[in-house]
Amino acid sequence: MTTATYTAMTPAILDNLTAIVGEANLSTAAADIDLHAHDEGPHEAHPAEVVVWATSSQQVADVLKLANEHHIPVTPWGVGTGLEGNSIPVQGGILLSMERMNQIIEVHMEDFQVTVQAGMPYMDMNEQLARYGLFFPPDPGANATVGGMLANNAAGIRTVKYGASKDNVLKMKVALADGRLITVGSRSIKQSSGYDLLHLFVGSEGTLGVITEATLKLLPVPEHMVAAIAAFETVEEAIETVVAIRGSGIDVAALEFIDVTNTYAMNQGGADIAPYPTLLMEVHSAHESTMAEDIAIVQELCEEMGAVTFKATSDHAERKKLWHARHIAYETLMRNHPGKRIFIMDVAVPISAYPALIAGAHEAIDAAGIVGYMKGHAGDGNIHIELPFGDEESYLKARDVNDVIIRKALALGGTCTGEHGVGIGKARFMEEEHGESLNVMRDIKSLLDPNGILNPGKIFPEGAH
Amino acid sequence: MTTATYTAMTPAILDNLTAIVGEANLSTAAADIDLHAHDEGPHEAHPAEVVVWATSSQQVADVLKLANEHHIPVTPWGVGTGLEGNSIPVQGGILLSMERMNQIIEVHMEDFQVTVQAGMPYMDMNEQLARYGLFFPPDPGANATVGGMLANNAAGIRTVKYGASKDNVLKMKVALADGRLITVGSRSIKQSSGYDLLHLFVGSEGTLGVITEATLKLLPVPEHMVAAIAAFETVEEAIETVVAIRGSGIDVAALEFIDVTNTYAMNQGGADIAPYPTLLMEVHSAHESTMAEDIAIVQELCEEMGAVTFKATSDHAERKKLWHARHIAYETLMRNHPGKRIFIMDVAVPISAYPALIAGAHEAIDAAGIVGYMKGHAGDGNIHIELPFGDEESYLKARDVNDVIIRKALALGGTCTGEHGVGIGKARFMEEEHGESLNVMRDIKSLLDPNGILNPGKIFPEGAH
Incomplete structure (x- = not known):
């Protein structure tokens, strides 16, 4: 992969773009540029030179052809809910929004x-x-x-x-x-x-x-769903229960770990969870009897592992409230730290290594003397840790903790990102995770995008900040 | 993709190979060459120049490096159970058997x-x-x-x-x-x-x-398994039942269609199936009650759609006998046609198109006036049709029928191969199925194997016979 060089936008190219998407689907207005300069994560905003809304597949192809001929970066955009800067136009150029292709x-x-x-x-x-x-x-x-x-x-x-x-x-x-x-x-x-x-x-x-x-x-849509909440005295008990439930072969539809700090955030979001290390679970089935049997086994396992409370509900409104609170937990956390940004971690490991990962993460956070909020798709061995930061010093601390936890995940046979993608933030770990395979990825990138116009600055360490 | 040119094996290269894998893991004996010159399908045998058994990953890598330097084709080999000539060494060179890496x-x-x-x-x-x-x-x-x-x-x-x-x-x-x-x-x-x-x-x-x-x-391993056999008056009823069962959302673990001719073959293999268009089904569950509910719904659907008989069994020996007969049905068919070879089809379509596919296949077979044995993983929209042939004329007829059915599958939004792979036999349909994507595949092939040493003559139409 060679370093790409880019051309700045010109009025002529803007005219060509307008010819492809129409005047109503192109903007250089500051408000539009700003809106598409950042995602929901902590990465620095960067403006594109123009925002283009495609309205057909052919328009997307035509925009790329034009950009490729002129060596202009193109960053595709959904609705900007990414967390690793995956859709930040770090090299400027064209922000290609797909928002109007929504049918x-x-x-x-x-x-x-x-x-x-x-x-x-x-x-x-x-x-x-x-x-x-x-x-x-x-x-x-x-x-x-x-x-x-x-x-x-x-x-x-x-x-x-x-x-x-x-x-x-x-x-x-x-x-x-x-x-x-x-x-x-x-x-x-x-x-x-x-x-x-x-x-x-x-x-x-x-x-x-x-x-x-x-x-x-x-x-x-499954006919029967039941949600369950189990509270534990210690994080260790909760995490070992995750491994036990997965090992039982019960086909849970959700198996989430929520640490104490995050129970507060979830309660602000409308849930009603006691302040303990908590597992949120859900079982789906076409059969009411199956669901009842499964949830009974889950309860038995939780109690065997030391759960202090276990509550199950199939009430639709209650379930909805609970998962809504879980979904907005990140936003709640952001609101609780006004003026701060959140360094959000996303690593995953084989389930057997999950207790060691969580223990390692706790250690790293404690050693740094910072606050970390943990929640995770525990059933997948996936954890998110949110580290609020304000100034350069607290940013660097969060980043150090982040690095320690990622290296721990890699050492445990895991990955530097379970679901947020590489974007900007994880690019510097790709070499460590993939070794020689990263060179194969580089070769494929060069093959399909020889001018490096497609979402530059992402995935590969050489292009990232 | 450029046309590759290859070097013939030399004593020096054989010495180099011996140095990598050891004398006991290399053979140029006719018996070994012959054994690795064909798979279980109808494609013509072709001898390699040498058979090499690797015993470690590093040996495999070293063999490839050597072959690449000398432009010698390498065809990887498992145990030769493929059906589309996927592991026939059509360009000679090295047959790289993995059989001794079996731990x-x-x-x-x-x-x-x-x-x-x-x-x-x-x-x-x-x-x-x-x-x-x-x-x-x-x-x-x-x-x-x-x-x-x-x-x-x-x-x-x-x-x-x-x-x-x-x-x-x-x-x-x-x-x-x-x-x-x-x-x-x-x-x-x-x-x-x-x-x-x-x-x-x-x-x-x-x-x-x-x-x-x-x-x-x-x-x-699922704790509870039940197998079921349903017989129908017509192929149409059987096939429409497949669509109905899939549409019910019941999570069947097997949903096989067996045509009348194949029921005979299966009975020779130890099954006891009435000579009707037949569905073989299996349901797996950790819950006995679920399984019973599911199989009851399957029975109801079969009977609604006109099944003349329906029989379910959870007896281990009976289930085993049934699936064994299904597994060896292809071999049984071969034995029933001594001196002939079997042209075996493998296409798949979206499940909604399955009835149209099967109807089209019947039409093509009838129009050609040949015998075709059908069985298929109907639940996946996958069908295999076996067309025995002896001489050039019957081969060409089988091939024509094959082509008509593949084009039908493609027209129905399906694929030229559901599970046997492209190998030699399907290469000439790749352009039709993939269009411009095939060029991307070609570019990736050239990128990762610039000398074209890896299993040449497969997948791409330009290299195939």
Whole structure:
């Protein structure tokens, strides 16, 4: 991978862009530039030179072709809910928003599939799909677009049962840097026909191509759902219970760890959780009896491992309130630290290593003498730790703790990012995690984007800050 | 992709190979060459110049490095159970057998994972894993190696519930053409860290690298299993029932269609099936009650759709006999046509298109006036059709029927291969199925194997016969 050099925007290129997307879909106004200069994470904002809203796959391809010819960076944008700066236009150029490609193209009822434009927010999609009794399971929390979820391989609280975004997509339309528009994957759920380009583009964070449409796998909305909360005296007991529940083979639909500090944040968000290390769980089933049996086993395991309280509910409103509080916990935390930013961690390890990861994280936080809020998709071995910072000094402390925990995760056979993607923040760990494989990734990047126009400054250490 | 030119084997190169693998692991004897010149499918045999058995990942890498320097083709080999000529050394050179890398490296009990050498046959592995109460779900039938299954993304009768090989692998060691040995994927079940090289190598049929080790996902052996057989008056009723069962959301673990002709073959193999279009089904559950509820719904659906008989059994011996007969049905068919070869089809479509596919296939077979045996993983929209042929004329007829059915599958939004891979036989349909994406595949092939030494003559139309 060579270092790319870029051309600054010119009036002529702006005219060419306008010719592609129309005047109403292009802006250089400060308000639009600012709105698309940062995501929800702690990374520094950076302005694009122009914001362009594509309204068709062909327009996306045409924008890329033009940008490629003129060596102008293009950063794809869903709705900006990323956390690792994945969609910050760090090299300026074109911010290519997919927000106006937000329609369902076709519901394939009998196949439990839907084809959508990439800019469709997944919660809005699931609302529309409810009338068919179907839903798209991955659930990152923020109302991300389908394209953003796929580009970052987003996951969330239901991944322990239903898999991540990559497990729930069949086919995509992708615009390449040179303006070719290709189709990858198949609506057939089985395909052994050539290289799996589908999964090469999923999780590539817009650095290999821009996803413009996707056909997703859907599932029938489970008839029966029960949520459960178990409180423990110690973090260790809670974490060991996670391993025990996973080891039991019970197919939980959510298995979340919430530390004490985060119980306060969740209660502010409308939950009612006692201030203990807590597990939030959910079981889904088409069978009421199965669900009852499963939750009984879960309760037994929790109590065996020392749970001080265990409460289960199948009440819809109560369940909804609980998961809403979980979803907005990050925002609540931000509000609780006005004027500060939050360094948010995202690492994952094999489940057997989860207790060691959490113990290591606690140690690192204590040693640094800072505050860290932990919550995580424990069933997946995934933890998020939120470290508020204000000035340079507290930033550097948070960053040091972050680094120690990431290296711990890697040493435990895990990954530097379970679901937030690499973006800017994790690029400097890619060498350590992937070794020689990173060079293969670099070669593929050079092959598909020789001018380096696609989302520059992401994934690879040489381009990141 | 440029046309590769190869060097013939020399005594000096044989000496170099011997230095890598040792004298006991290299042979130019006719018996060894012949044994590795064909697979179980109808494609013509072709001899390698030498058979080499690697016994470590490093040896595999060293063999590739040597071959790459000298422009010698290398065809990786599991146990030769492929059907599309995927492991036939059509350009001669080195046949690189993985058969002697057949050990379990580590069972990760708490993580439900196992790390194995690529040459481990999956049935043998599952036998060893039984003591832990765990199993690897993909089940192609023949006792293929794990490496072969991953390289071809094999699937089988349990894929409708548990997914194909690609869905059940987490991490692999891969030797590249230039002798680099890389690790792809992670033992963490969640990973959003860079490009998904894992799935790029899975299904690449040894044309991008050679898989030497793999960490697989395992599941607890289900406590309760019930098999069911439903017989229908017509093929249409049976096929519409498949769509109805899939549409019900019942999580069947097998949903197989067997046509009348194949019921005879299965009965020769030890089953006891009435001569009707038949569905074979299985339901797995940790809960006896769930299984009973599910199978009751399946029965109701079958009867609603016109089943003339429905029989369910949870008897272990009876179930085993049934699936054994299904597994050996292809071999039985071969024995029933002595002196003939079998042209075996493998296409898959979205489930809603399955009735149209089967109707189209029947039409094509009838129009050609030949015999075709159908059976398929109907729950996945996957069908296999076996067309016996003897002379050139009957071969051409079978091939014509094959082509008509493949084009039908593609027109229905399906794929030219659901699980057998492209190999030699499907290469000429790749352009039609993938369009411009095939050029991206070509570019990736050239990138990772610039000298074209890795399993030449497979996947791409320009290299195939």
